[in-house]
Amino acid sequence: MDPDRLPPASAGGRRRLPRLALGLVLLCVVGTVALAVPGTASAAPDSGAVDGAVPASVGEPAATPASDTVSVNAVGIDLCAQVGYAAGFRGSPLVTAVAVAMAESSCNPSAVGSNGPTYGCPNGSLDRGLWQINNCYHPTVTDTCAYDAQCNANAAYNISSGGSNWQPWSTYNSGVYANYLSAAQAAVDRLGGGGTPGGVTGTILASPWLNVRAGPGTSYAVTGYTYYGSTVNISCYTFGEYVGGGYWPSSTWDRITDPATGATGFAADTWINTTYDVKSMVPSC
Structure with missing residues (x-):
């Protein structure tokens, strides 16, 4: 019998919300967000381009720390x-x-500067x-792309030439971004094996084991x-x-990493217990 399809052992532990119920919750959240009106940042400086570069942003930071101590929203x-990542x-x-990103928007995907x-x-x-x-x-x-967290990140990756050129960002040129480097390093450190931010994990429900594969299919x-029972890090999801x-x-x-066995790759989501639908917790691969 293929371990990707093994019958479940006793589930135990936490169960995910039923996906229909989760859908209703998400509809409520989306409806609430749709009614929100983004705030307005301060006016732009006289000149946006630096050394002839096309700016990514031209305004002041959407949120500026009030003191030398930077307060960071860990989720953001x-x-x-x-x-x-x-x-x-x-x-x-x-x-x-x-x-x-922290200097520009406090990592708020709805931030807007006029x-x-x-x-x-x-x-x-x-x-x-x-x-x-x-x-x-x-x-x-x-x-639509700009206010989507992953699409915005993809655009930033392209504009910055893969992270090699940050001159298009005003907060980089002004040095404000440096206030957040320590917090940014800590957030990157939390990605851990397989790139899992903030401890997004799941519990294996297949018994006695589950295959980890090179791609999304048997x-x-x-x-x-x-x-069975192992806690794995989840970095992203895909369809297969x-x-x-x-x-x-x-x-x-x-896409998972098992810290105990060192296995990294893809496993069928149906055998992995998470608090909520994994698609609401991690980005697509």
Whole structure:
């Protein structure tokens, strides 16, 4: 019998909310967010471009620390680390990316800054989302993308040339981002093995073990094993082969790391117990 489809042992522990109930909760949350009106940042400086670079954001930070002690929203900064990692930032560029996002928006995906006229944007412009992507200088980044955490991170990755050029960001040029480097490093450290921010974990429900594979399906090679009751880190999810067994049959596969066995790869989500639907907890791979 394929261990990807083994019958469950006694589930025990916490169970996820029923996905229908979770859907109703998410609808309520989305409805509430849709009614919210983003705040407005201070006006833009006279010049946005630096050394001829097209700016990513041109305004002042959407949120500026009131003192030398920077108060960090742990959920927000971990979100920036999570989506930054998923976008492709690694090592010190990831730390810088998180620090820049904290300086720009306090890692608030709904943050918006309103700017007056700048060179090339005579009608003013808006800086949007986590990395405050400007709508005039980067019109291909739609509002839908800009206010989506992962899409905004992907845009920041492209604009920064993979983290090698931060001059398009005003808070980098002013040095404000440096106030957040220590907190950013701590958030990156929390990613842990497999890139799991803020301790997003799951419990293995397949007995006696579950295959960990190179891709999201049983046709992919087995790269390792994780055992019943093990706690694994979950970095992202994707869709692949439908698995009909387990507790929540679906085509969702989670990218996991088992700290005990060292196995890293994909495992069928139906055999992994998480507090909520994994798709609401981690980004797509």
